[in-house]
Amino acid sequence: MKSAVIIFPGSNCDRDMDVALKKFGFKNEMVWHDDEQLPKSDLIVLPGGFSYGDYLRCGSIAGKSKIIKSVIDFAAKGGLVLGICNGFQILTETGLLPGVLQQNKNIEFICKNVFVKVNNKNNKYFNSIDKDVLELHIAHNEGNYFCTNDELKMLKDNNLIAVSYCNEKGEVNEKSNPNGALQNIAGIFNKEKNILGMMPHPERMIDKYLSGEDGSIFFKNLINNIK
């Protein structure tokens, strides 16, 4: 299985993602944002970080990179596109996913482990995953998901809210919402569910001694679903 991670100026989770993908069997390639062609891939990842220093709006300038046109074409053909953190912000800025990631409600950069509830397993990302609640890491200043009422209705009607912030028991409530995100939304799909954007970082949870293993579960499951 082949994957590619796009590097933007200011990406900083690109190599963590590279390590994670390779650890679970992907043959990964790094792709520079100024390239126009994507290598043949089963999965494209837009990594976390601070592309272009978060200038203008997070992800807005990366969303106009040369490579993005190929990413949009790849996604339109059903290719899997995963955006983590800044990658999620880029996906909303390109219009591949609805809504926007605003500044955290409490105006603080949040860096901590959180629990997210997997809401929909009928897709390549979470199909057959044997857990309903994952412990993952978040590190962001703009993770406060917001969208219009029509977009929210569309997300709910089509079961596109991929993961929601919750507590250890999987209860989605205000207390478990770290950043003020609308309805505790931590990640969403596009209608076809080949594009997933989420704020939590699975690539930071792939070592039981350093962090946790729920990221390992995510990647193992993902590669099995693609095979």
Added chain:
Amino acid sequence: MKIKVIVTLKNGVLDPQGKAIQQTLNGMGFSSVNEVRQGKFFEVDVNEKDEAKAKIKVEDMCKKLLANLVIENFEIL
């Protein structure tokens, strides 16, 4: 020709920075401040002599990059 643009958050969209500024102003003794909304100001120098044409170009820029129309409005001055 320089075209000026103001981008503001739409009504009802949470503005944590504006809120913090308002609370700071209140704390400084400006007790009459009810609300602060923070926005952005751009000055775009366009290689164009006709003002109307320049503004049409800048409007396109606003829609495609300068503003995120999900949460922001723009005004060309």
